Amino acid sequence: MPVGAAGVAAVWSLWAVSVPGSNFMAFVLSLSAWMVVAGMTVGLAIIGLIGLPAPRWRTSVRLWPLALVPVVAAVTFAVAGSVQGVMFDLHRGRLEALVAEAAEQPDRRVEDRWVGIYTISYIAGDQGCTLLALEDAGALFASTGFAHCPGSRPKDATGDGYRYKPIDGPWYEYTLVW
Structure with missing residues (x-):
């Protein structure tokens, strides 16, 4: 049971870090799931090691699956750093097509589009860049997306405004801080 719950927590964790600035709701869900997994793992380890008065607990609780939970957590956190780059590379062609489509529009605006795992809420411009705002990405007081x-x-920007982080070639991750 804890290994399955760790798998769910791992998926939510990887989903949270797959977009620039992280998906806040997925981050909260993954953090909650990891806390439940930790509690279940510790609780079942105590039951398995100490045992309960009923003999059925001693025989039904096996400790070896509990050793997989830290392995799942370690692999998840090791892979988490590269998930965003992999997801961007997988969707880059479709994002470039969306930028080209926006360039053909007179106001350069395209709204509410879904590109793979990304939900583009709108497209705007800043400093000669085409900004693709991502829905559900970023912190509470910042918006993020691709530029x-x-x-x-x-x-x-020196104060409130856009901040850019290079991804690859003409692509940047932007954060709008306000």
Whole structure:
């Protein structure tokens, strides 16, 4: 049971970090799930090691599956750092097609599009860049998304405003801090 719950927590964790700035709700769910997994693992380990008065607990609780829970957690956290880059690479072609479609629009706006795992809430422009705002991404007081800046590297705002982090070529991750 804890191994299955750890698998669910792992999926939520990887989902949370798959978008720029993280998916806040998925992050909260994964954190909650990991706490439940830790509680179940410790509780079942205590039951298995100490045993309860009823003999059926001693024979029904096996400890070896509990050793898999830290392995699942370690693999999840090791892989989490590369998930966002892999997801971007998988969707890059469709994101570029969406940027090209937005360039054909007179106001350069395309709203409410779904590109793989990304929900693009709107497309706007800043400093010659096409900004793809991602729904459900970012922290409570910041919006995040992708910026396609083919001309030059955009400049970060000194106070509130856009901040850019390079991804690859003309692509950047942006954060709008306010």
